[in-house]
Amino acid sequence: MRRRLSANEKIQIAIIGCGGIGRHHYGQFDRLKNQCTIVAIADVYQKHIDEFRTMTGRQDLEAHTDYQRVLERKDIDAVVVATPDHWHAKMTIDACEAGKHVFCEKPAMHNIAEGLAMVHAAREHKRVVSIGLQQRSGEHFKEAIEIVRSGRLGKITMVHCWNVGNETPDGIGNPPDEPTPPGLDWNMWLGPAPMRPYNRNRCIYHFRWFWDYAGGKVADWGVHLMDIALWAMNETDPLEISATGGKFAVRDNRETPDTVECLYRFKDWVLVYSHRAANGYPMNGRGYGTMFFGTNGSLFVDRGGLEVHPDGDRMPAYKRGGSAQSEPHAENFLAAIREGTPLACDVEAGVRSTIVPLLGNIAYRTGETIRWDAKRCQVIGSRNATALFSRNWRAPWGIPRRYIKPI
Numbered sequence: 070m071r072r073r074l075s076a077n078e079k080i081q082i083a084i085i086g087c088g089g090i091g092r093h094h095y096g097q098f099d100r101l102k103n104q105c106t107i108v109a110i111a112d113v114y115q116k117h118i119d120e121f122r123t124m125t126g127r128q129d130l131e132a133h134t135d136y137q138r139v140l141e142r143k144d145i146d147a148v149v150v151a152t153p154d155h156w157h158a159k160m161t162i163d164a165c166e167a168g169k170h171v172f173c174e175k176p177a178m179h180n181i182a183e184g185l186a187m188v189h190a191a192r193e194h195k196r197v198v199s200i201g202l203q204q205r206s207g208e209h210f211k212e213a214i215e216i217v218r219s220g221r222l223g224k225i226t227m228v229h230c231w232n233v234g235n236e237t238p239d240g241i242g243n244p245p246d247e248p249t250p251p252g253l254d255w256n257m258w259l260g261p262a263p264m265r266p267y268n269r270n271r272c273i274y275h276f277r278w279f280w281d282y283a284g285g286k287v288a289d290w291g292v293h294l295m296d297i298a299l300w301a302m303n304e305t306d307p308l309e310i311s312a313t314g315g316k317f318a319v320r321d322n323r324e325t326p327d328t329v330e331c332l333y334r335f336k337d338w339v340l341v342y343s344h345r346a347a348n349g350y351p352m353n354g355r356g357y358g359t360m361f362f363g364t365n366g367s368l369f370v371d372r373g374g375l376e377v378h379p380d381g382d383r384m385p386a387y388k389r390g391g392s393a394q395s396e397p398h399a400e401n402f403l404a405a406i407r408e409g410t411p412l413a414c415d416v417e418a419g420v421r422s423t424i425v426p427l428l429g430n431i432a433y434r435t436g437e438t439i440r441w442d443a444k445r446c447q448v449i450g451s452r453n454a455t456a457l458f459s460r461n462w463r464a465p466w467g468i469p470r471r472y473i474k475p476i
């Protein structure tokens with residue numbers, strides 16, 4: 070299904086998943102229309118196809134309800150996977166096998182086994198697979214990485230990432246199971262996840278708060294923040310992981326915690342991820358962010374900018390504003406396809422940064438302190454934890470076993 074691109078030919082893209090971020094991606098790639106064209110979309114919800122066409126003014130966009138039809142098309146060079154997390158791996162692997170390049174949203178995968186498979190599928194089929202951890206393309210994030218790695222902050226012993234907000238008392242509410250809305254193929258929406266009756270909170274956007282499809286705030290937002298921590302510290306493999314918390318205050322039907330702390334021990338530093346959905350008092354003065362604590366000073370970074378706060382007079386203070394992230398990330402993907410430019414976040418980097426929040430979720434769900442054997446890509450010594458390493462994919466949406474091996 071591969072097409073050979075000539076130097077001045079545009080890259081032909083299809084967007085799979087026409088919800089919130091799929092629409093955002095249309096805007097990003099449309100701004101780069103001298104380099105690419107969006108020629109098709111796919112979704113299992115007709116309402117989203119209709120809204121997408123209206124929003125973009127592109128009634129001409131060919132829409133498919135089965136993403137496999139997109140993969141069969143010879144005119145498509147690349148796909149954007151903007152579906153819920155539980156579909157990312159299957160779609161990415163199928164696309165690689167069909168000869169397509171892939172821009173896959175974060176978190177790269179639903180469970181660790183799927184991430185390993187994505188890396189091997191991309192390698193085997195020699196496809197460009199970028200993960201949508203777009204902060205990596207922001208110039209001020211790159212500067213933050215440079216400052217951390219320069220040693221100017223001194224010895225960094227702790228990195229803290231957090232998201233806080235107040236969703237009490239009712240959060241996303243408690244709707245009953247209902248008949249599937251017209252125009253939604255619920256069976257195809259669920260795909261590899263277990264069959265169950267339709268519930269609106271499990272579907273559009275709020276799937277994030279259900280273990281069958283995603284990993285709560287830790288995976289949804291934590292992955293962006295921990296990605297920066299791991300990239301800056303140039304380490305991806307925690308030795309020991311523990312987590313605690315619960316669903317203590319928010320009265321809705323979500324499964325994931327409203328309060329959670331994940332603790333990761335590295336050789337000589339600690340990573341902490343904190344999430345509160347039951348109190349919005351800012352941490353370190355902000356609702357979310359990544360902060361590095363060194364013996365000379367601290368560095369805070371979020372999408373709006375970076376700040377260096379000296380400890381006493383051990384280093385100078387410094388501050389700068391934010392920079393664009395999504396558009397340069399999209400442009401980097403096109404450059405990688407056309408010119409072989411290195412990806413800002415290739416599939417391996419994205420998978421490694423997703424493994425860490427997923428390990429936090431495993432520690433939370435098992436209540437065990439777990440150890441990670443990075444070489445073998447295995448959780449050590451816990452049957453409960455090993456059970457959450459993978460999933461039983463509902464047929465016929467399994468991941469080929471041959472791709473599931475250490476990276």
Ligand SMILES: NC(=O)c1ccc[n+]([C@@H]2O[C@H](COP(=O)([O-])OP(=O)(O)OC[C@H]3O[C@@H](n4cnc5c(N)ncnc54)[C@H](O)[C@@H]3O)[C@@H](O)[C@H]2O)c1
Nearest residue numbers: 086087088089090112113114117151152154174258273274
């Ligand atoms: N990088 C970022 O900053 C960022 C921001 C938002 C969302 N995301 C990620 O993007 C993904 C989608 O999130 P969202 O908020 O856009 O969700 P959403 O529910 O708004 O959209 C998902 C779309 O995928 C469709 N879909 C589901 N199964 C499908 C299938 N089998 N084939 C085709 N379409 C299918 C749904 O019908 C829906 O239209 C998530 O993994 C999320 O974490 C990333």
